[in-house]
Amino acid sequence: MNRSALVSQAEPRDFIALLKPRVMSLVVFTALTGIVIAPVGVHPVLAAISLLCIAVGAGASGALNMWYDADIDALMGRTATRPIPSGRVTPGEALAFGLVLSVLSVLVLGLVANWLAAGLLAFTIFFYAVVYTMWLKRWTPQNIVIGGAAGAFPPMIGWAAVTGSISLESFVLFLIIFIWTPPHFWALALIKSEDYARAGVPMLPVACGEAETRRQILLYTLVLAPVGMAPWFLGFAGLTYGLVAAAGGLGMIWLAIEIYRRREGAPARKASGRMFAFSILYLFALFAVLLVEQGVLARIL
Known part of the structure; x- marks a missing residue:
């Protein structure tokens, strides 16, 4: 057996790319707004951890999206150089990476903030990875209309993390x-x-x-x-x-x-x-x- 085939060829920057940093930046910014403008004060450390969990959850969604969409990503010029179609990350690595980050982000947010915020984060990850990526994107021209809800949840999650309510x-x-x-x-x-x-x-x-x-x-x-x-x-x-x-x-x-x-x-x-x-x-x-x-x-x- 070729031992080199068992060793991942991915670099840290490839796993960062799986997180879709540009999308994550918008998620972080809108979630931060929800946290800061909420009418209830929160300790800065708890707010920072909550924001990090939301960011990691968004990144996990991106990794799961890239895992499932690797076949069509390879056909489009805009996405052909992504880690999976370019061969730098295997589909199995991307799937495991996304699932682990999903579970960790939801559990930590629930423990640090509250389970309403964690539930909203879990639903957002599910909605983007399963409802949008696996179903809507390939079956209906209204995919981005309905699927856009996933990108709209972060300020609501941030608000819920601070207040425990919607x-x-x-x-x-x-x-x-x-x-x-x-x-x-x-x-x-x-x-x-x-x-x-x-x-x-x-x-x-x-x-x-x-x-x-x-x-x-x-x-x-x-x-x-x-x-x-x-x-x-x-x-x-x-x-x-x-x-x-x-x-x-x-x-x-x-x-x-x-x-x-x-x-x-x-x-x-x-x-x-x-x-x-x-x-x-x-x-x-x-x-x-x-x-x-x-x-x-x-x-x-």
């Missing part, structure tokens, strides 16, 4: 991310539609056409703009947040209209690229202002 405020934060996800992701899907078609993934541009995708992006963005202002409308965010949300919402609508109008060639791709990039800035700005205005400044003042 509130209207945490649900509104969930709703903002939930409605933001489809136009954000479909803007990228318009650019990468050939990749998805090659892999047989029924993303909206592949299954329903680019014209319908542009229409859906516009419709979701028209809903997102007022939902993004809901924290101000409901009184748990201040005027600064309201102004940023209004300006950002108008920017999102303008870019969605540009996508709807520019339907061919380089102008269409540029419009989709601008929408994708700006949508990240928009969500970051909303949560950053909320974090500073209702969290940091509220504690100082």
Whole structure:
């Protein structure tokens, strides 16, 4: 037997890549906002451990997603260099890594914070790894609409870790991310539609056409703009947040209209690229202002 075949060829950076660090960074930031703006104080060490558990749980979801999707990842230019299709990590290693991190993150969060937060984290991991990755992604063009719930739970989990409850405020934060996800992701899907078609993934541009995708992006963005202002409308965010949300919402609508109008060639791709990039800035700005205005400044003042 070739003994070298029994030794993993993976490097630490490959396992870090399995965690989807870019996605994890958004999870950490939105969960931190939920922790900080919650109306109940918490010891900084407990808050840090809770945040780490949420981050690890998100990373575990990413590893399980890459394990199951290795076959289609190998067919798409955007994902072909990921650790499993490139051969740096075996599927078995990725599966074990994801499962161990899933169990540890949920158990530690339950012991450190509370079991409601741990239950929400467990459900989020299950929803992303099983409901979205194994079912929705390959079977329906509405995959990212329903599956987007997994990425919307972190602020609710952060809030629950501190308060032991779910509130209207945490649900509104969930709703903002939930409605933001489809136009954000479909803007990228318009650019990468050939990749998805090659892999047989029924993303909206592949299954329903680019014209319908542009229409859906516009419709979701028209809903997102007022939902993004809901924290101000409901009184748990201040005027600064309201102004940023209004300006950002108008920017999102303008870019969605540009996508709807520019339907061919380089102008269409540029419009989709601008929408994708700006949508990240928009969500970051909303949560950053909320974090500073209702969290940091509220504690100082």
